[in-house]
Amino acid sequence: GVRLPYVPLTARRKTGIVSRGGSIMAAWCLAHHKESFLYEHFEELCEILATYDVTYSLGDGLRPGSIADANDEAQFA
Structure with a gap:
């Protein structure tokens, strides 16, 4: 999944983040300066x-x- 520490690993990509959900989650993490709420609450979900x-x-x-x-790096993070 997309996690805050992994988002910078996509900076040098030619095509960026191509997953719709991945790009939405990356934007959320950057906008809020927080780890993914899906990751933090995965077990509860x-x-x-x-x-x-x-x-x-x-x-x-x-x-x-x-x-x-x-x-x-981003693919294998």
């Missing part, structure tokens, strides 16, 4: 989702958008 039998999918918010950005 999992418990709530399990209570209501909700299926959820975790995506790669810092996946590379082009071969130029493949295998960079």
Whole structure:
């Protein structure tokens, strides 16, 4: 997932953050100067989702958008 310390790792990318959710979370982290609330409350969110039998999918918010950005620090953070 996108975490505050990982956002600067995308600065040199040619295509930036291509994940819609990843770019929204990165913008939120930078605007509030805080760690991702999804990361900080992950266990609590999992418990709530399990209570209501909700299926959820975790995506790669810092996946590379082009071969130029493949295998960079952000992808493996």
